[in-house]
Amino acid sequence: MVFDEHGWPVDAALRCVLETVSPLGIERVPLTRARGRVLAEDLCASRDLPPSAVSMMDGYAVRSTDVATVPVGLAVTEEICAGRQPRFALAAGQCARIMTGAPLPAGADGVVRVEGSRRLSGDQVELLESASIGHHVRPQGDSMRAGDVVMQAGCELVPGAIGVLATLKVVQVRVHRLPRVAILSTGDELEALDAPVDPLKIPDANSYALMAQVQALGIEPDLLGIAPDEPVALQAALARGLEIADVLLVSGGFSVGEHDYVQQTLQALGVKQHFGRIAMRPGHPLMFGSHAGGHVFGLPGNPVSSMVCFELFVLPALRRLMGHRRVCRTEVRARLLEPIRTHPQRTEFVRVRLTRDDEGRWLARPTGAQGSALLQSMMLADGLLRAPVGAGGLAAGDEVRVHLLDQAVFRVADTFGEHT
Template sequence: MGCCDAPGLMPIEDAMDKMLSRITPIKTTLSLPLEQAIGHVLANDVRSPIFVPPFDNSAMDGYAIRIQDLNKSTTLPLHGKSFAGQPFEGEWPEGTCIRIMTGAKIPHGCDAVIMQENTQVTDNGILFNQTDVKPQNNIRPTGDDISQGDIVLEKGARLTPRDIPMIASLGISHVDVLRKPKVAFFSTGDELKPLGTPLEEGQIYDSNRYGIKPLIESFGCEAIDLGIIPDCVETLKATFEKAQDVADVVVTSGGVSVGEADYTKDILEELGEIGFWKLAIKPGKPFAFGALESAWFCGLPGNPVSAMLTMYVLVQPMLAKLAGHTQWTAPESIPAITKTAFKKSPGRTDYQRGIYNLENGQFTVETTGNQSSGAFRSMSLANCFVVLERERGRVEVGETVQIQLFNHTLY
């Protein structure tokens, strides 16, 4: 059975194109103190107002010299010191050296620094065991890292813990960023119970919200948890109306299947419109996308693995575009050799949970076991998705498959 034998199921590639073609980035900008900007997307390029380093400085603890002095004598009297924040000042007589520490400003006239391990302190001064010295040895020149006016981060970059100290080194205290998208989310279903309460017959704990919230936040968005909503048309409709008032995107878990109590799809059609519903993906077929009056809508399946998978694969790139994160890239596919068989029937792109290893330069992968969309332990054990093409059937040991290593949002 091929993809065309699964009527009504949209290929995941088409669904992604339809979603992204409708999304436009948020335009609202904020000027934030640097310490509050982590995770935000830059609204403008960050240009350096200074050179980094702002002056020639020593790369070593040692002695500042003039090479011509060392050529005349291997022993030079010590004349002064240059420490970080306390540079040498005054006249520097010929035929002498300056004690210097790492990061300290290079004295005027110095053309090399000799590391202290290559010297010896004597009664007559500093004896230099290294005599073959090249100009600028152990000197970090002005602007060696960043020149004044350089673009150090481009508009559309999402600020990471690696970026913040670099910006701080430029003396920049505030940055212009885009407002983070607000994502309201809730779970639906009479069978769901909050943590810390006893389960009654036929009930389960709501685990999806505990996976959805950290994903939203790791995607660089603001998460608004609206809790568990029962299978009641009036309550569900009121929750949708509240959610679209406070958020840019509304994400639901459950209620988009074909059960008698799955009201989400009907309410969405009343309050907005459905862009698509039902994808040729496994797990996650009932995923829905559409628009309310003032917010986008993503309806996740209720099964835990399906909910997390569709958040990761489908909602993540949509939120990245909404956030203006132009440097976001989809997870890279890598070929791997299977060490276990993978069950599959043609018709849907299958994202199975796997464990990869690198053996002698070759990626290998094995299944985490139970691939049921309700078996979340397989997700907890995994470190990659094994992406099996729509047309593909069962995979035997030794075959080549494509894997996607989890990005930072799942770690």
């Protein structure tokens, strides 16, 4: 594909990324480490659950015909606890004290809850409520039946799914392995986190912001540090990154400057470039390439641009490698509170804070100055407002699309119940 000087449209670039990467191979992990991973096998139930009909209440297991007319006095044969086998079948005129989750005795077909009973003596009870067949009874196999496919490959192991795996007694589970991610910053102007302050340099924020974005997906990246603008050292650092990682993230070194050797060095190392520029702001100079052992994203040197590119392209790539079907961030609709000017030929992503109106609808307000070096704007943002190409600007009151960031997943409690 060839696009104009502004580069690839955002959607075309995302499509390219998602068509290029595919889920990684399979490994076995213990159930205690499986949360957030993606199941790589279908799993069947090996038994019925519950294994037999059980009571859903504390009460009395009865023959429904015996309690068709109430009140009625019945003889109590035994007390049945959860996890214990009933000893006696019920004959006419008999019932059994039963606990929640305990198996029904033979002959019983319903349960009267304890609140509907009056104990008369040690082995006599008066039942005040009737029970139709199946009343307060969970039938055998209600949750699952032996042989049922209970979980399918591709299932995201959210907490509910981990509970189902425990129900299936899966101690080790086959999941897609996590991508190995390496992070390299480039540029002689960068100062390492543990280096002394140099008045000519700026701290390397990109390595750590990207690290945290990767960690938020459950992946622990390798930090390769800062490569200098010097061909031999740069080539060595890039070669190492390509060797150890499924996905190498390089930030900086992708502008038109003569000292940006990154692109040509990657090419020399066998990386085939899919695209090199995106018609978006921030994040215009974004490179995506592949080699025999994995993929490379060349991210802009400005921290905000780099983080926005991660959200839009790297995150979906990593989630696809992990086997997820849901690879992109959720978006919400919001009403814009302030007018904004946007780039007429590029999709613009504006950092916004989200609040609610009285009816609980989302409201979006820009975080303030949107310069791509102003990392505080990403610290404050709940989301990225996506302003389409060609708009040139948005007015207060416009309905906009907002890509939710990590901190939008939670809210303060003060609004809880406000909209009941």
